[in-house]
Amino acid sequence: MNYTPILKEIIDYVENNIYRPITLDEISANFFISKFHFHRIFKVYTGISFGQYTGKRRLQYIGDDILNDRTAEIWKIALKYSYTHPQILNRIFKKYYNITPTQYRKENTRALIQERLIILEKETISLNGKIRIDLSLEYFKKTKVYGLTYSIDLTKTPLTEEEIVAFTKIKSQDFIAIPQLKKIYYISIKKTKETYTFGFFTDKKLNFSENFTIPSGLYALLHYSGDRLYNSLGVVINDIQSIFDKEHLAPNTDTFEVVQQFFIDNPAHYSIMIPVEVSR
Secondary structure (H helix, E strand, O other): OOOHHHHHHHHHHHHHOOOOOOOHHHHHHHHOOOHHHHHHHHHHHHOOOHHHHHHHHHHHHHHHHHHHOOOOOHHHHHHHOOOOOHHHHHHHHHHHHOOOHHHHHHHOOOOOOOOOOOOOOOEEEEEOOOEEEEEEEEEEOOEEEEEEEEEEEOOOOOOOHHHHHHHHHHHHHHHHOOOOOOEEEEEEEEEOOOEEEEEEEEOOOOOOOEEEEEOOEEEEEEEEEOOOOOOOHHHHHHHHHHHHHHOOEEEOOOOOOEEEEEEOOEEEEEEEEEEEEEOO
């Protein structure tokens, strides 16, 4: 499910109510979402808990006010942001800024505690004017798929990148020829210098004896058109590295590298799923 729109609204809500604490119960009531589910989803999408984000964001505003409004007494700035006891603000401020509010004003150098989060909605990349990629972030539930896996020992059968792609395409054609298939998943499970393990799967069990579980979690979802087989995570990352860098995303390869899914009746349009984690 794509939680991007509601997360963008909640980030706006935090900015508009930055002068006071905001609770999970308040978010739940205003945005009609379970507070427990929201707490988990927010951290998956942003890499930080909601409580940490709002607390640090409020401290960023306080620090900026201390520098920008130099005539305002610090205790009044504390009250402005609902800190009724200046000593509490002093303690929390020092925890994150490593100095007291008074020292911070004297040093007069802005520290970055928590900038406003930017939730990725969609980015578009064009490769050589031929391949268009639309990238967004989505949270997916656990899915079991069924099919066939293959493994190549590259130490015994050394193959070039082009030969690996050709071999993978041959196996994909064998799988596509199976009747009753409409949606196909190509999964690059592991690709190193020594081995290449991949598989072709579908969401229907049919007569397949093998299965693979795509775990729940946050995924970078790429919708693209063009003739490009993503046989490894490295190929995908080369295409979208700039977005990953900007959004503080990193692949999470604990279970697999990348999923490429496509439909038999529309093979020119694919989607790619990359398990990711956020580091801020």
